[in-house]
Amino acid sequence: EAGVTQFPSHSVIEKGQTVTLRCDPISGHDNLYWYRRVMGKEIKFLLHFVKESKQDESGMPNNRFLAERTGGTYSTLKVQPAELEDSGVYFCASSQIGVLNTEAFFGQGTRLTVV
Amino acid sequence: AQSVTQLGSHVSVSEGALVLLRCNYSSSVPPYLFWYVQYPNQGLQLLLKYTSAATLVKGINGFEAEFKKSETSFHLTKPSAHMSDAAEYFCAVTYPRYSSASKIIFGSGTRLSIRP
8 A cells, every 4th residue: 555655755946936745645544734844843733634624724834835635635735935944844644534543644755945 | 832842852872772762741631642753765654652541652663662641751762772773753742632633743853873
């Protein structure tokens, strides 16, 4: 069974450009989470989807970030326009029920560098 | 506010020595606690979890952790370090009885190095 996959693995863009990150959760997992780790700091929650609905987006830093999960399958996270402080590793995770009851499976992450 | 503190951003031990990675949480409500590991160029992998059953939890690769409510700690240990244990380790917490429980709160991570 395939795990959580994220594309691209690395992205280098200039300040002001747009970048779209993609996450494919494990098939059948209704819960999908986005996290971000800025260099040397803790991994911070961004948002949580249950199927196609945003359950909690309290961690989204500002309106330059837009997450979607059309059809309740894969999710995209768009940053537009990108700023230097957006650099970091973006993780996606999925789980079957709530993260409380089962393990949340994480992808390898997308390393975003804004120059 | 709930938080997780990992003491020591970098820990170095000799091969065969005891590994001890420290984690403390702040909370007034019962938590669920996790340790995740990230090997180079890989995603986060669950090592073990505490969900209010046995306070001593055994995980993969010989790791274990003990939940101590009185000390608000969940330290990770392994009796004998192996070179393959070199990785970054994250302590994490979630709170099952509250609306925010859907998210895992992570510590800042501890990078473990193993000396030959």
